[in-house]
Amino acid sequence: MIHFDNVSKRYPGGYEALNQVSFRLPRGKMGYLTGHSGAGKSTLLKLIALIERPSRGQIILDGVNLSHISNRQVPYVRRNIGIIFQNHHLLYDRPVFDNVAMPLVIQGYRHREIQSRTRAALDQVGLLKKEKSDPITLSGGEQQRVGIARAIVHKPALLLADEPTGNLDPELSLEIMELFARFNQVGTSVLIASHDLDLIQHMGAQALSLKDGRVVHDEISPHVTTAGAA
Amino acid sequence: MRTGPKHNTLISAYFIHHARVLLGSLGHLTRHPMSTMMTMAVIAIALTLPSGLYLALNNISGLSEGWDSSTKISLFLHASVDERKAQTLLNRLQLHNEIDHVSLITKEQGLDQFKQLSGFGSALQFLESNPLPIVLVVQPIIDTKRPDRIDQLLKELESDKLVELAQLDMQWVKRLYALLEIAHRVIWAIGGLLGLAVLLIVGNTIRLDIQNRRSEIEVSKLIGASNAFIRRPFLYTGFWYGFSGGLLAWLLTTSSLYLLAEPVEKLALLYHSDFQLSGLSAGDTANLIMISCGLGLLGSWLAVGRHLDEIEPS
Numbered sequence: 001m002i003h004f005d006n007v008s009k010r011y012p013g014g015y016e017a018l019n020q021v022s023f024r025l026p027r028g029k030m031g032y033l034t035g036h037s038g039a040g041k042s043t044l045l046k047l048i049a050l051i052e053r054p055s056r057g058q059i060i061l062d063g064v065n066l067s068h069i070s071n072r073q074v075p076y077v078r079r080n081i082g083i084i085f086q087n088h089h090l091l092y093d094r095p096v097f098d099n100v101a102m103p104l105v106i107q108g109y110r111h112r113e114i115q116s117r118t119r120a121a122l123d124q125v126g127l128l129k130k131e132k133s134d135p136i137t138l139s140g141g142e143q144q145r146v147g148i149a150r151a152i153v154h155k156p157a158l159l160l161a162d163e164p165t166g167n168l169d170p171e172l173s174l175e176i177m178e179l180f181a182r183f184n185q186v187g188t189s190v191l192i193a194s195h196d197l198d199l200i201q202h203m204g205a206q207a208l209s210l211k212d213g214r215v216v217h218d219e220i221s222p223h224v225t226t227a228g229a230a
Numbered sequence: 231m232r233t234g235p236k237h238n239t240l241i242s243a244y245f246i247h248h249a250r251v252l253l254g255s256l257g258h259l260t261r262h263p264m265s266t267m268m269t270m271a272v273i274a275i276a277l278t279l280p281s282g283l284y285l286a287l288n289n290i291s292g293l294s295e296g297w298d299s300s301t302k303i304s305l306f307l308h309a310s311v312d313e314r315k316a317q318t319l320l321n322r323l324q325l326h327n328e329i330d331h332v333s334l335i336t337k338e339q340g341l342d343q344f345k346q347l348s349g350f351g352s353a354l355q356f357l358e359s360n361p362l363p364i365v366l367v368v369q370p371i372i373d374t375k376r377p378d379r380i381d382q383l384l385k386e387l388e389s390d391k392l393v394e395l396a397q398l399d400m401q402w403v404k405r406l407y408a409l410l411e412i413a414h415r416v417i418w419a420i421g422g423l424l425g426l427a428v429l430l431i432v433g434n435t436i437r438l439d440i441q442n443r444r445s446e447i448e449v450s451k452l453i454g455a456s457n458a459f460i461r462r463p464f465l466y467t468g469f470w471y472g473f474s475g476g477l478l479a480w481l482l483t484t485s486s487l488y489l490l491a492e493p494v495e496k497l498a499l500l501y502h503s504d505f506q507l508s509g510l511s512a513g514d515t516a517n518l519i520m521i522s523c524g525l526g527l528l529g530s531w532l533a534v535g536r537h538l539d540e541i542e543p544s
Contacts, residue, residue, distance in 0.1 A: 049452070051452075051542075051543050051544065072456075072457075075451070075454045075455055075456040075457075075459075076454065076456075077454075078451075078452065078453065078454035079453075079454035081454075083452055083453070089445075089448070089449050089452065090449075091445060091446055091449060093446075102449070102450065102453055103453045103454065105247075106450065106453060106454055106455045106456075106459055107454070108244060108247055110246070111246070150453070
């Protein structure tokens with residue numbers, strides 16, 4: 001699903017966020033991305049979502065070489081990804097339902113289909129009764145679940161999450177992670193960046209560890225070749 | 231790729247989406263009535279001024295058009311010329327290809343008219359003989375594209391040995407035309423400047439709107455909205471500004487005209503004229519609305535083009 005081949009990212013000013021990172025996340029697999037803050041987790045996710053472009057190396061996403069994607073085509077790549085942010089990125093000027101429905105509206109779904117799919121997504125995260133609420137009135141965990149519903153409402157092939165449990169207490173965090181595991185069970189590939197090692201161990205999923213922009217431990221690539229660890 | 235709706239539903243969904251965005255942006259505007267109305271009013275005032283001037287100019291041109299046909303050349307014949315000779319001259323002039331028709335005023339008719347109009351009626355009775363010459367009134371064929379022709383005709387008529395004096399009274403009509411031509415240019419210049427102002431007003435309003443909706447734009451980009459999708463509501467907003475501003479400008483122009491109509495009619499009556507102010511025609515109105523919508527769209531297009539690319543998710 002995701003294939004990084006010697007990817008480096010150097011920001012203007014010389015800071016090297018990623019250094020020759022190579023790994024593969026097979027289709028339908030769930031993987032964790034770990035490391036201290038500043039290790040390059042967020043940068044790696046941004047490269048996949050085409051928020052940033054790599055300085056060197058290639059990224060293949062679902063068989064598509066991202067270096068061949070022009071800025072005009074970026075939206076169409078993003079439509080195949082669901083992204084979840086630590087700070088939710090919800091819009092507070094509209095109710096929960098409209099927030100979740102956004103990807104469907106953008107992709108031109110019909111009204112009836114938007115209704116049924118949005119309700120289905122809200123049902124999956126257990127917020128069907130809150131569809132008319134303003135996001136600001138929800139708790140942190142509920143807001144995060146609205147963000148997740150929005151990320152999965154258009155059934156993307158890949159889910160990316162950047163510290164989705166960063167602001168939540170352990171119990172809620174586990175709940176959120178189990179939600180991701182459920183989506184993974186129905187075939188969605190999932191990549192979650194988190195520094196919460198206890199939680200990851202509890203989930204028993206495989207992880208890719210970054211340190212100072214290099215891969216130091218890789219459990220997710222098949223036929224492990226930890227290139228950056230040497 | 232397993233996302234996205236089926237293709238055949240996409241096309242009709244596209245139009246539904248456009249209609250939805252059109253109404254949605256209207257709804258967005260009505261949720262901020264004060265700022266919307268202020269923008270509308272500024273656009274309307276900026277458009278009312280040139281359209282009002284245009285209307286005034288149109289009316290003046292219309293007024294002077296009636297005088298075109300009353301442009302006449304009076305030929306005062308020598309006193310020695312009798313009616314028979316005058317009639318011959320008349321017949322000759324009738325055949326001239328730049329003359330529409332000629333009429334003859336005999337000495338007696340001239341005296342009668344003079345008595346009636348001058349108020350010297352009783353004094354004239356003491357005259358022993360009629361001092362007035364025979365007058366031929368020539369109605370030239372006016373070619374507005376070649377105003378110098380009438381001068382040539384005047385000279386030609388004056389050179390006739392029977393004619394003592396050829397007089398064209400409507401010199402000032404030509405001067406009026408020259409003035410109107412200048413006024414036309416001035417209106418175009420003012421209209422152009424104020425059109426530019428409308429462009430800037432809409433552009434600035436949309437720029438603020440974009441800034442206020444920054445987070446919405448960012449999130450939309452993150453979940454795969456194309457630039458066209460993000461641009462659309464702002465373009466429609468610009469369209470609504472233009473449309474409503476144009477309508478209001480029409481209303482302002484028409485109501486000012488209504489206010490002026492009565493006094494103008496009174497004034498015209500004093501001049502024994504049945505002149506009436508003419509308002510904006512259907513074509514003028516359509517042009518006004520179209521120009522205004524176009525300016526709104528263009529203004530928002532420019533603002534969106536400049537500021538939308540600056541907002542990228544990070």
